[in-house]
Amino acid sequence: MKFQDNEKIASIFETIADALEFLNENAFKIRAYRNAAESIRNLNESITEIYSKPNPKKIEGVGKDLEQKIKEYIQTQKVAYLDELLEKVPYTLFRLKDIRGLGPRTLYKMFEKYRVRTLEDIKKLVFENDELKDISLLEKSIKKIREGIQLYEEGQSRFPLGVAYPIAKDLVDRVYKIDNVKKVEIAGSVRRGKETVGDLDILICTKDFNSVSKALANLEHKQIIAMGDTKVSLLLSNNMQVDFRLVNEDSFASALQYFSGSKEHNVRLRDIAIKKGFKLNEYGLFEKDKKIETKTEEDIYNALGLCYIKPTLRENKGEIEACLANKLPNVVELGDIKGDLHVHTNYSDGLMSLEEVIQEAIKRNYDYIAITDHSVSSYVANGLSVERLYDQLNEIDKLKDKYKGKIHILAGSEVDIKQNGELDFNDNVLKDLDIVIASIHQGFANSKEINTKRIISAIENPYVNIIAHPTGRLIGQRAPYEIDIQKIAEYAAKHKTALEINSFYLRLDLNDEHARLAKNAGAKICINTDTHTKENLDYMIYGVLTAQRGWIEKSDCLNTLNYSQLKQFLKKH
């Protein structure tokens, strides 16, 4: 969350939209509230600050009316219109549209006829009745709602990218084995490299929709959610939903564009198409009823007067405007990565030996690799004492000789930032290392000010080169500790200390948004794996995707530099 006040106002507008939807208000009015909310979320400035200026800048999607409501919130910390709405409709009720198959209309009918207000009320209603004729819910509808409630109560939630991606790949392999399948592509949020995904979206190119969809329904599943002529949705045993979409070859490019999203990006593109006198859908780009030939996604973007936009950028977060202004970033690629600068061995809590790590790095064609085991106070992670650190340095010295000409090895450490902001090793030790990472592993509960200060003092240390996993979050497990990321990025830029994008899929820390902010503040970004096991080394791709989503270019990164450029940066002056 970048700005607390922006987030608050955005969520107020979203709640208003939900309430209006429940009350069956005009769909475009509802969308206006949702658009404004999204637009406020994407601002790079605190909205309170924007409106404290004499001539506040225009915010996209905010007109007279919503501007008034924003000002009201800034002055009174509330919006009367929302309070009025919440008197009419219970907030807990329209939130239940998160239950698959239960939408605003059904909820409203239940509310109107049966006065339901809570999930318990709804459960009672649908589990004690096999049909509710007066609100046109017969046996099948009731059954669907029951299934939706069950899934909801089992805790339907998003999946980390690193969990979803291997499952998606495996499904792609299985689908390729089906007869008459020509091409299969992962689409949706997985293709966009989003840190968590709601489901898997898989596009299939075929001529024989009938036989392929039958075969899809034979894939392992616990429920068929929907099955029609062009799409099949399955629920897997782990409660992950998979949406398969079938298209013929002619539509493949436009279908891939459609199915990759994001929704908001698609809406923008289709709007541009309209304004150019075209129509864009998953079947193609049309002028009147004539189809314009588009063989690739790039053809579609070009026909709309845009350049190709990579999937990781398709979020309607400025990529279309950037494209039109010829300012689209040329984002970093996996192939640009020249080495991994955050790796653990069995000296601390890693599983590989020093030499194994080096050999694996060579296999991956890296120019350099840093060994950065934990420092002494990380005792749960078997952190190295000063003595063991020097033992390791000796061993690394020998390996540097042994692997000369094959790879550059950097001897380093991941040094804990202690409660008081001091580092775990003193400067006399740090000066003997080729590279120093500093990170927080304790004292998460400190105030924002204290944690920010701790990190800044590490940034200012003449030997610290990288701040690892700067916010400490673990997706689905631990919230980030509070820090002032803007301020940290400014100091990092000034002191030539890089900020890490930690590629481990539960971290992805910095996240996409923070990375973009850090780049704009001039900070260098380093994409590391924080490897503890051999397979961790291959998680680099998740960090790269996150970097792309943060608009990070090759030139913004530390570990895209060649070895001599890297050594120069590590000197910090």
Place this chain on the structure above:
DNA sequence: GCCGTTTTCGGCCCGACTGTTTTCAGTCG
């Protein structure tokens, strides 16, 4: 409720699947 500028009114992305519908509303992608 917002937006544009051959528009200050009339658009606002577009389509698939399901159930209960006898022609479409609701939900979802």
